[in-house]
Amino acid sequence: MRLQKYLAHAGVASRRAAEEFIARGRVRVNGKAVTKPGTLVGPADRVEVDGRLVAAADAPRYLVLNKPPKVMTTMRDPGGRRTVASLVPREFGRVVPVGRLDYDTSGVLLMTDDGDLAYILTHPKFGVEKTYRAVVRGRLQAEDVRALLEGIKLEGERSQPAKVRVVRTSGASSEIDVTIHEGKNRQVRRMFEATDHPVVSLVRLRFGPLSLGELPVGHWREATDREISALRRVGREARAELDAKEAG
Ligand code: URA
Helix, strand or coil: CEHHHHHHHCCCCCHHHHHHHHHCCCEEECCEECCCCCCECCCCCCEEECCEECCCCCCCCEEEEEECCCCECCCCCCCCCCEHHHHCCHHHCCCEECCCCCCCCEEEEEEECCHHHHHHHCCCCCCCCEEEEEEEECCCCHHHHHHHHHCCEECCEECCCCEEEEEEECCCEEEEEEEECCCCCCHHHHHHHHCCCCEEEEEEEEECCEECCCCCCCCEEECCHHHHHHHHHHHHHHHHHHHHHHCC
């Protein structure tokens, strides 16, 4: 879309006035002042007027939800269980969850209507890094940590090596942060089952550049500009990685 049209659609000014803004060097695209009115911009571009970010009228939305346990990561549940749709305002209309957290898992869940990004972030050949805090039964032993670090056999298929940080351990239970790239079904739970330390509770602390921070359970926030830029960068890198794989 031409820059002046983008600005007009976003409600910044009329198209004529937007052309003036551009001619006066008040508009920057991806950090560079643009004075040519016909410059083409798209949803991935960062457009600023007088240093203020301008979101396109139909710009995709990115929400970070702290999903509670006992909630389905779907927009509808034929079984009538509570879903993440009930936790985000209707005005966000078409956002859908990116990937899935188990019914009993809580934590960071990205919801967006940016279909391209959602597709690439959940593509099985590309895994965004995710960190989970698991409380597991019993005292985790050094050999269990080693097994997790090396990758564990899950139904004949080896999970990729995980990054592991033991937060605390006692006789009754242990608390561990696990970082993985993959997104196999119930992966973290199955990894700990394989070490004979079943998961008692599981919280996703991080999904790529998105962190849980202080967001209370059941609450959402809009991703910050910085997070959105980082998500798009991850998306671009993933796309390049996939293209390279497909090219052989
Ligand atoms: N691994 C799991 O076991 N469950 C989740 O919800 C996410 C990752």
